[in-house]
Amino acid sequence: MSRVGKRVINIPSDVTVTIDGSAVTVKGPKGELSHTFNREMTFNMEDSSLEVIRPSDSQRHRTQHGTTRAIINNMVVGVSEGFSKELELVGVGYRAQMQGNKLQLNVGLSHPVEFETSEDLTISVEGNTNVKIEGASKEDVGGLASKIRNVRPPEPYKGKGIRYKDELVRSKVGKTGK
Incomplete structure (x- = not known):
């Protein structure tokens, strides 16, 4: 029983959702996103809400149900508000431009x-x-932030590297001399 999948997606007034079979397109002030979902999932569009309906209670359909609903909700939030990730460069001489x-x-x-x-x-x-990094697609924003972070991930001894803002880097104790 998917709790995420059962929740109804509220659509803001400045966002339009178009459903064409298994393809969903969402347009808003921040851009346009589209995604193709499992053909077995059906969508029920009413006024300013969208509901994802699964065909059965099988394990496969339950997992697809919650995932489909979460992706559509992220698309709606992305085109209306947008997503952002912040990175910090920590280290002597580290800079971005x-x-x-x-x-x-x-x-x-x-x-x-x-x-x-x-x-x-x-x-x-x-x-x-x-x-x-800002954009409408949560997947693209997070992917680019991850690629940038992987250039120089934070190391545990001095804490130098590229980290997400407010990321807690656990520091280790170095060698102890005799």
Whole structure:
């Protein structure tokens, strides 16, 4: 019994949802997102709410039910409010800067690392050490933030590296001398 799947998705007035068979398209002020779901799932659209209905109580349908509802809800939230992730660069000489539509990171490697920005996502740098990624798709925002973080993940001894804002990095005790 999926508790997530049973919840009704409330659609704001400035968002339009189009259902074409198993494909769902959501348009709003922040952009347009579309996704194709399992053909067995059905959608019930009323006024300003959307409900996902599963065909049976089998394990496969229950898992798809909750996942489908969560993805559609993230699409609605993304095109109406948007998603964002913030990263911090911690370390001496670590800095980020925008050059045109590219993010350039200097994080102690022998070369600067560059990331292209897509038209769906916006990257902004504040104070050389804070990077903010914004966009309508939660998957794209989180994926790009993860790729940037994997360039230099925080290490547990000094805490240097790229971390999510407010991420707690557990530090280890170093060697003890005799």
